[in-house]
Amino acid sequence: MSLAERLGDAARLNNRGAALYAKGEWKESLLLFRQSLEGMIAQLREVAPGNAVADDYSALYLLKKNFDVLPCTGTAESPNKDAESPMVFLNPIVFSSVPTQDQETSLTVICGMIVFNMSIASHAKAMQGDTACLAQALQLYESSVNFIYRTPHAETVFASVLSAALNNKIQIYHSSCRFDELDRDSQRLSKAVYVAYAHEVRDPNSLLSQQDFEGILLNLLLLKRPTKAQAA
Known part of the structure; x- marks a missing residue:
């Protein structure tokens, strides 16, 4: 073959x-x-x-x-997300x-x-x-990001995939109060989504839609380590 x-x-x-x-x-x-x-x-x-x-x-x-x-296991309907939930990117990549x-x-x-x-x-x-399944998802996201980061020019050529994976990771980190990892991947996401937006926002074949970009940017604004006043 x-x-x-x-x-x-x-x-x-x-x-x-x-x-x-x-x-x-x-x-x-x-x-x-x-x-x-x-x-x-x-x-x-x-x-x-x-x-x-x-x-x-x-x-x-x-x-x-x-x-x-x-x-x-089993089957289920597509996940239900209310309007105030953080945006989670759930569209699979098809070749x-x-x-x-x-x-x-x-x-x-x-x-x-x-x-x-x-x-x-x-x-x-x-x-x-x-x-x-959430811990499994997080392990898989990390492996996905590791694969892509090890390729030449990954942060520019594959910025949209990195943005989607990192966006979903920070949502998990925030919900589980893992704030050190949240800070680290928020920085990585900020760079990746900026590059992806600059190169792909008008590309009809982009993995991310305009709505996806807006959701990721909103997550970066809202999903943050709580301040001391908030923690108190």
């Missing part, structure tokens, strides 16, 4: 997972995303045997983790094509995007009441 065929198979698994995710079939979508990730990492190890990303803790953890035994040039970089980024899809599937289920 050629490289293009293998990448195509992995992309189709991801896209099937995205379709199931849209129906609220969380367990099934996670399994397909995981199969897609396995294919991409196997291909990355083949084209770049010494690639540290393919053998780091994040990748090995994700492949060994038995997600289907966690409480993220219309998979680049075969600059294979090592492309595969690394694609792995990060697939892990991002796994993240939002876990996060969406957590928002339906399976709170055990």
Whole structure:
């Protein structure tokens, strides 16, 4: 099987997972995303045997983790969010094509995007009441960000994906009162969303819509460490 065929198979698994995710079939979508990730990492190890990303803790953890035994199972409607809730980005990434040039970089980024899809599937289920999935979502967001940050020019070329993942992370950190991590990722998000907005706000194919950008900026304004007066 050629490289293009293998990448195509992995992309189709991801896209099937995205379709199931849209129906609220969380367990099934996670399994397909995981199969897609396995294919991409196997291909990355083949084209770049010494690639540290393919053998780091994040990748090995994700492949060994038995997600289907966690409480993220069954089906549910899309998460309900009231108008005053922080904006959480929950749209999966679907591949219309998979680049075969600059294979090592492309595969690394694609792995990060697939892990991002796994993240939002876990996060969406957590928002339906399976709170055990929230810790899983946070681990997956961190792995997704790590994959992408290790590629050249990640902060400019993939700023929208980073913005979506970091936005969702700060929402989790704020709700769980993890303020040191909140401060760190808010700074990273401020930079990423500025770059994404500058390059993609008028791009109809952008991952983030105008409404998404506005929601992220509002989160940066509101999701902050409480002041001493507020804490008192």
